[in-house]
Amino acid sequence: MRKIQSMISTSSADFRRYETHNRRLLAEFRERQEAARHARPQRDLERLSKQGKMRPRERIEKLLDPGTPFLELSSLAANMAYDGDSPSASSIVGIGVVSGREVVIRADDPTVKGGAWYPLTAKKIVRALDIAMENRLPVIHLCDSAGGFLQLQSEVFPDKYMAGRIFRNQSILSKLGVKQLSLVFGHCTAGGAYIPGLSDYSVIVRGTGAVFLGGPPLVKAATGEEVTVEELGGADMHTSVSGTADYPAANEEEAIHIGREIVAQWDRPRKWDCQQEAPEDPAYDPEELYGIIPDDIKKQFDMREVIARIVDGSRFHEYQPAYGTTLICGFANIWGYKVGILANNGVLFNDSSLKGGHFIELCNQNNTPLVFLQNITGYMIGREYERRGITKDGAKMIMAQSCSRVPKFTVMCNGSFGAGNYGMCGRAFDGRFLFTWPNHQIGVMGGDQAANTLAEVKVNQMKRNGGTVDRDEVDRLWEETRKAYHEQLSAYYSTSELWDDGIIDPVDTRNALGIAISASLNAPLSEPGYGVFRF
Amino acid sequence: MAIRLSLDDKVHHVTILRRHPHLVLVIDGEEHEITRLPGPGDGRGTMSIGGHDVGFARATLGDRQVVRLGGRTFDVSRVDPFSKGGAAGGAQDALRAPMPGAVVTVHRQPGDRVVRGEPLVTIESMKLQTALPAPRDGVVAGILRAEGETFEKDEVIATLEPETEDA
């Protein structure tokens, strides 16, 4: 492998302008993240401390092994929903190390509406458990939730991927032999009661922890029975009478201590042996990424410059360097793990699609995980390309990618438009993790293109109907379309809807991928095989 | 997450700050870089800590480590912050009857300070007398069955005052 020779001049005017732009985007991201993590009404925080409870992030910090990372996922989930009433979708999800085992940690956030589950909370939890299933990662639930947010029950309760999916996933996890531990710090009411109920191990804090299908008010309303929380579902009742929970704890600290001891009993994972080298920092400073990503989504940049700031030693073995040059393919190491990288350097043509499909097959044969670095406006369109079979060549790439047995990871480095999103392992393609940079935009096409397309359609329609074209109406349509697109194209909208696993600082890409790859190796590789390629 | 160690009746805190490129421990709030790690197990070892090579001998005796270093022997023991509780963690406030029966003897009265394992009441059940021990250290809050009174399985026979936080 050869070290990539960067062509970037860090003193150039473009570099500085881009850097200013991207650092501003990053600051905005950090600001939103900080608010989602910590901005809470004083009243809620006081209630929590009066109950002797820690804040959910304190619990996580105490649970994690000291001096180890925590890759938080979807920190800005629901940031554009519910008028911002559900920061981080009222839950914290991430991957970290507890007692030397890598685990998914999923915590309710009692500082938001008593930890009630919004629709996107359920989506986030389901996604967390999907991650656990796909990667065979044990899960630690930190339970403290009032239950479903009743005002939005139709969006929380009935459908396939709503709250019920959480418990379905828990059951399947257990069937797969993936361990789950619940630390019950607060209430687990109604469906929430099944989280400890379906966990292999559970610890419950005396005095504050409680598990029941119906709380005292519901019991009173239903049967007239008057009962206290402790009697109905407290720590001593569940650990000594019902057997619903396993270990009583005197306080939250002890619950965490017991939880850590439980995890220490678990067998260590036997990962499949992805080819590995000793890790090495990139030769180029990752902070230079800020000066590489342009200040306009339409401006092209060389993705090799990005690769050079993510991979070990900035070394890259480029495959078919002279063929299909709009798709860069090649091997590199990230935190020591050998990966195959596919990175967009322009629109996908027939040759680049074929090269991509072929490279994906090579990686599958070589047990090499795939990393997709997206900056794609789509597959090339037009008569010439359709005649050359751009659709069937694109289909080959999608087929190869979809049927891959190796883990896939996607980073949205800039734009993700059209079918290019599919070929490059968009959200629908079961990549193990998908991370987004703050400058990212996603849509079936760009805002301007969509406005132009719709305006074009409108003009044609007007011409068909009466022959006169109302220019003002067309302009208004163009403007509305562009605006609506602009909002929904943004990374914040994308991450709010959990179309990704979180926005990350571009500089953090290497660490995020390192942890993601490590996590992915817990799940055994499936049998190889593809569908029918259209030649 | 720190380990608490007691040496000469003083408690010290040791936790991990970093592992790469070298292990960095925070000991009583101060960082110490260990550039060479000692081997595991009992016996002689060498470590480089804070830029100094330090030879020592060490032996493990349960929750104690005996360390010989610099011509002195130190007896360091681990402090379990939750040792007050039972082995399963979190001691209970209530003493429940393990089976139906009758109280034969009440050993302690409300307000009495008791230590874990000390009998609170003796019950008779199925012609078998059993002493019910205090589930943790604490103060008896109530004895809910007098001598001669009967009870059902899982009934609370005695309670302890709830634990108060002590830092």
Place this chain on the structure above:
Amino acid sequence: MTAPHFRKILVANRGEIACRVMRTLAEMGIASVAINHRVEARARHVRMANEAVEITGDTPVAAHLDIDQIVAAARATGADAIHPGYGFLSENARFAEAVAAAGIAFIGPDAATISLMGDKISARNFAEENGVAVAPSVMPTDDLDQFIARAEKIGFPLLIKAAAGGGGKGMSIVRSAADLAEAARIAASEAQRYFGDGRVYAETYVERPRHIEVQVLGDGEGGAIHLFERECSVQRRFQKIIEEAPSANLPEKLREDICASAVRLAAAANYKNAGTVEYILGADGRFFFLEMNTRLQVEHPVTEMITGLDLVRAQIEIAAGKGLPLAQADVTARGHAIECRICAEDPDRDFMPETGQVQYLGVPEEGWLRFESALDQGQKVTADFDPMLAKLVVHGKDRHEAVDRSIAALDGLALLGVKTNIDYLARVLDHGAFRAGELHTGFVSEHKEALASAAIPAATLPQVLAAAALGFREFQDLALGTPEPYAAIGGWRN
């Protein structure tokens, strides 16, 4: 090598001394027989011996004091001699007699000599008669009041001790007439309790006395030589903890006088085998006969180290009738040797005995040091036997080097799991007064404060805590068991 007369010797002892004797037996090609109580079935002396006989008793110590069983064991195994070591039956005349009666050689003086020297009064009288200086004293009597009256006459301070005892039991110093009666009564009752003989004995107490003893060898026919003296002044609870040879700051003339005195006594007694004549030496240079030990001393290795002789071999050869191994003129001393007694005890708590388990034993290895012990890693240290675990004996070209080497050896000695006096011994050796040779039997109490363990140095504390923390499996796992890339990424948050 002289052809051994004995083919098999039973070692009527245990612990380090049994091992030490067996080492010489092995060198001499003589088979060894060990005796052991059930609790020490896997002890090192048992493993070292060619064969072993289990002895029984209510306590392990009682078994080792059972003359009949031990003689029977020697007979049953066909041993033609018994080496008694020190302690236990080594100075028991009845034992020597029983052994002889069984037709087995006793490696030591005969029963009559043991009796003579074993009784403080007869020994003292014998010494006095043969021109060996003794301290003004009062003979024991059954009449305690008469004893008190006589004692008062020789003046104070006075040392009172049991007539039949040794090892500091029932010993006390009386500084005024007012305290005499009470002290005598206590001494008498302790003597009764420990030795079954309530008679007590008093003599002039020498202030800041030094304990000097002379190693002698006698051929049993009036021939005797000395192997120089040893200084055993550093004591706690009336028991030696550091011994050295030669003594520090001893004028050559005085050394010659003391050694000559000891040879005179041994010759007069027709002493046979190895013995030690103990003296008390005052600051004024006057020395008085204390007692004679009719056996090998615990501290004999310091004499071996400076003279190059093997005292156990000498004992065996003398017992075999081969006479003295060398003439006085051929005895030379080279350099300086120091012995430290490693005991399971807590110097910070008045040297109270400690028990525990030797979880790790690491002994420094040097040509100039001998580590005499029967300890094994994993061995439990119980209150069944004496708290002395081992002896660390070091040789140097002079006293200065011997002290430095001893401190280095103690520093390098790791005996972990049971509290010991190792650190304390190093502090004694490093004390200015010790280095200056300003020794006397009250050294330990005189320098009590300076010898107490100091606060932990600020730089050492984190080192100790780090080593301890990393010793716990759980913490080790936490520090070293983190999977990659998590360990390398460290405390990163996104």
